[in-house]
Amino acid sequence: MNHKPRIKDIAVKAGVSPTTVSRALSGSGLVAEPTLSQIRDIARLMGYYPNISARNLRTQKTMSVLIVVRDIGNPFYLNIFKGAENAARDAGYSILMANTEDDPKKEADYFDMVSHGHADGMILMTGKMPHQCQIPEDTAQKVLIALEMIDGADFTHVIIDNEAASHKVIEHLVGLGHKKIAHISGPVPEGMSIRRRAGFENAMAKFGLPIPQDYIQRGAFSYQSGEEACRKLLQLDDRPTAIYAANDEMAFGAIRAAKTMGLSIPRDLSIVGFDDIYLADGFVPALTTIHQPCMEIGRCAMNRLLAHLTGENPKIETITIPTEIIIRETTAPPV
Structure with missing residues (x-):
C-alpha cells in the first residue's frame, strides 16, 4: 500500500x-x-493511526486517562502502568501520569481535571479521596479506584484481598515451624496498612499464636523505616524468629538491619515482604514475598474504566484480583 x-x-x-x-x-x-x-x-498491522485531533473535536473527548499515584518514583507501579497502557492503547486512549506526593491540593486538582473535561477519566491509586473537593455526580462513571479499597467511596474498585494475603504469609511461616512471628506494618490509619495488619492478627489467632507486646512495629513503607523497626524487634528480650513486613522495601530494610546485627538470613531470622517488586528476585538473599499481579491489575482497571466511559458497563462494583506467595531464600525453619 x-x-x-x-x-x-x-x-x-x-x-x-x-x-x-x-x-x-x-x-x-x-x-x-x-x-x-x-x-x-x-489496523495495527496496516500501521493505521487515527486523527486524534479531529476525533476529539467530534466527540468532545480528550481520549486520555489519568493514572494518579502518591509517588511516581516507586518501582511498584511500573507493571501496573504497563498493563493499563496496553489496554488503553488498544482502545485508542493515552495515559497521563499524575503524582500527588500526598499533597491535598494536587489530589483535588486532578479530580478537577476530570470534572472540567481535561481528561476523560481517572484511575486513582493513592488510597484516599481528596478532602474539600466537590465531586460531581457523573464523576462516578469517570473514576476507578485501584489497589487500595477506599471505604465509603462509591466507585468501582479493582483491588487485592490484603487480609487473605497476610494469612498466606503466616500460614507459610507456621508451616515452617515458626511460633514467634512479628509484623512491621505500614503507616496507620491507611487502609492498606490496617488490612494487612488485621490479616496478620487474625491468622495468628487462628493458629493459636500470641502476639507479644512490641511484636507489631509501625513503619512507613520505606527502606529506612523497615530497618529501624527490625532493630527494635531484634533488641527485644524474646525476639521473634520471623518477621512479616507489609511491603518489600521495608523487608529489604529489615534484612539489612539483621545482617548488621550479625544475624544470618534465613538461618537466624526469616523475613517475608509484600508486593514482589522487580528487585525481590534479584536481592541477596532473594525475598519471599506476596506477589501482586500488577500487569493484570492495570489491564483490568483500564478495561473496566473504559467500559464505564463508553457506557458499555456502568455498574459500580468491586473486582478482587488473587495474589500468591512466592517462596524464595529468606524463609526457613527456625533453629
Missing part, C-alpha cells in the same frame, strides 16, 4: 463496513468480540 491506510482500507481487509471499523477503533463499546480484536489487529 503506497498511501496512508484509511478506515475504508481496514474495512475491506476485515470484511466489515467502515462504520463498524470506526466504532471499533473509537472504543465505543458497540462492536463485540471477536470482530473488535480482528479490526484492531488489522
Whole structure:
C-alpha cells in the first residue's frame, strides 16, 4: 500500500463496513468480540493511526486517562502502568501520569481535571479521596479506584484481598515451624496498612499464636523505616524468629538491619515482604514475598474504566484480583 491506510482500507481487509471499523477503533463499546480484536489487529498491522485531533473535536473527548499515584518514583507501579497502557492503547486512549506526593491540593486538582473535561477519566491509586473537593455526580462513571479499597467511596474498585494475603504469609511461616512471628506494618490509619495488619492478627489467632507486646512495629513503607523497626524487634528480650513486613522495601530494610546485627538470613531470622517488586528476585538473599499481579491489575482497571466511559458497563462494583506467595531464600525453619 503506497498511501496512508484509511478506515475504508481496514474495512475491506476485515470484511466489515467502515462504520463498524470506526466504532471499533473509537472504543465505543458497540462492536463485540471477536470482530473488535480482528479490526484492531488489522489496523495495527496496516500501521493505521487515527486523527486524534479531529476525533476529539467530534466527540468532545480528550481520549486520555489519568493514572494518579502518591509517588511516581516507586518501582511498584511500573507493571501496573504497563498493563493499563496496553489496554488503553488498544482502545485508542493515552495515559497521563499524575503524582500527588500526598499533597491535598494536587489530589483535588486532578479530580478537577476530570470534572472540567481535561481528561476523560481517572484511575486513582493513592488510597484516599481528596478532602474539600466537590465531586460531581457523573464523576462516578469517570473514576476507578485501584489497589487500595477506599471505604465509603462509591466507585468501582479493582483491588487485592490484603487480609487473605497476610494469612498466606503466616500460614507459610507456621508451616515452617515458626511460633514467634512479628509484623512491621505500614503507616496507620491507611487502609492498606490496617488490612494487612488485621490479616496478620487474625491468622495468628487462628493458629493459636500470641502476639507479644512490641511484636507489631509501625513503619512507613520505606527502606529506612523497615530497618529501624527490625532493630527494635531484634533488641527485644524474646525476639521473634520471623518477621512479616507489609511491603518489600521495608523487608529489604529489615534484612539489612539483621545482617548488621550479625544475624544470618534465613538461618537466624526469616523475613517475608509484600508486593514482589522487580528487585525481590534479584536481592541477596532473594525475598519471599506476596506477589501482586500488577500487569493484570492495570489491564483490568483500564478495561473496566473504559467500559464505564463508553457506557458499555456502568455498574459500580468491586473486582478482587488473587495474589500468591512466592517462596524464595529468606524463609526457613527456625533453629
